[in-house]
Amino acid sequence: xxxxxxxxxxxxxxxxxxxxxxxxxxxxxxxxxxxxxxxxxxxxxxxxxxxxxxxxxxxxxxxxxxxxxxxxxxxxxxxxxxxxxxxxxxxxxxxxxxxxxxxxxxxxxxxxxxxxxxxxxxxxxxxxxxxxxxxxxxxxxxxxxxxxxxxxxxxxxxxxxxxxxxxxxxxxxxxxxxxxxxxxxxxxxxxxxxxxxxxxxxxxxxxxxxxxxxxxxxxxxxxxxxxxxxxxxxxxxxxxxxxxxxxxxxxxxxxxxxxxxxxxxxxxxxxxxxxxxxxxxxxxxxxxxxxxxxxxxxxxx
Numbered sequence: 229x230x231x232x233x234x235x236x237x238x239x240x241x242x243x244x245x246x247x248x249x250x251x252x253x254x255x256x257x258x259x260x261x262x263x264x265x266x267x268x269x270x271x272x273x274x275x276x277x278x279x280x281x282x283x284x285x286x287x288x289x290x291x292x293x294x295x296x297x298x299x300x301x302x303x304x305x306x307x308x309x310x311x312x313x314x315x316x317x318x319x320x321x322x323x324x325x326x327x328x329x330x331x332x333x334x335x336x337x338x339x340x341x342x343x344x345x346x347x348x349x350x351x352x353x354x355x356x357x358x359x360x361x362x363x364x365x366x367x368x369x370x371x372x373x374x375x376x377x378x379x380x381x382x383x384x385x386x387x388x389x390x391x392x393x394x395x396x397x398x399x400x401x402x403x404x405x406x407x408x409x410x411x412x413x414x415x416x417x418x419x420x421x422x423x424x425x426x427x428x429x430x431x432x433x434x435x436x437x438x439x440x441x442x443x444x445x446x447x448x449x450x451x452x453x454x455x456x457x458x459x460x461x462x463x464x465x466x467x468x469x470x471x472x473x474x475x476x477x478x479x480x481x482x483x484x485x486x487x488x489x490x491x492x493x494x495x496x497x498x499x500x501x502x503x504x505x506x507x508x509x510x511x512x513x514x515x516x517x518x519x520x521x522x523x524x525x526x527x528x529x
Contacts, residue, residue: 231272232526232528233314234262234324235276235311235314236278237324238256238326239329241370242371244369253505255283260509269522281296293367296370297370308336308340309337311498312338315498316341322501332377332378334456334500336389338452344396344452346400346453346455348404351460351462352460353406354374357377367382375416403424405425406424407475408425408476410423424441429482434483434485435489438488462478465479467504468514501522
């Protein structure tokens with residue numbers, strides 16, 4: 229039986245300020261879920277905290293590229309070292325963010341170990357990069373560039389650490405739960421990057437979609453796959469406490485049914501959870517929802 233290890237990665241460096249002079253509250257995600265007893269409920273070992281640098285935009289202005297790039301690069305290397313050690317030991321890391329930029333640390337770790345895929349559960353395509361700024365707008369917030377950067381699109385400082393670009397190949401990514409109107413769909417289709425919209429998941433059934441994804445992600449030449457779980461894949465009616473609460477997302481039971489088969493696969497090597505912002509959730513209902521979901525899907529039997 230694999231040991232589940234709970235690791236905090238409370239970095240908010242990849243998000244824009246919610247209002248001028250404030251910092252994104254998603255760095256409190258890990259604390260909010262631990263307050264729900266997640267360590268005990270998962271039957272997990274304590275993996276500690278990878279402490280991020282300070283959130284400080286300094287003199288950054290639009291057009292300057294990704295803000296916090298150097299800080300994120302350094303943090304990515306630190307987090308990758310922690311995750312790599314556990315993956316090589318056969319552990320199952322559950323990494324609590326933070327924003328989506330923490331995924332860079334996970335995929336860099338896996339790239340050092342072998343060839344891995346990513347099941348990317350997110351309400352958005354996260355495919356902004358320097359090559360499509362005319363359509364998507366200028367780069368800046370790394371959290372909105374996740375799929376682009378893990379597949380090697382973006383500054384080498386972030387996408388080519390240790391000369392390992394790309395961390396994940398285009399054909400080894402499966403986006404699940406993007407909104408039906410997502411602007412990145414045309415480019416993703418042209419590049420052959422698999423993506424399944426909410427409407428299609430609902431039409432075909434989340435279990436069937438998950439098993440189709442598994443048909444690819446758990447077979448050679450892949451050594452396994454990682455799950456990226458962004459809370460904004462959920463509909464705002466059940467999860468409003470995110471920075472981009474776009475309508476027409478998955479409902480809780482749909483997400484549970486989608487995650488279940490993925491998490492049960494012996495080829496799944498870990499998961500990260502991102503974007504839930506306790507500052508936007510004074511009642512803490514989002515933390516309860518996520519903790520319950522993670523226990524249902526990832527707890528040791």
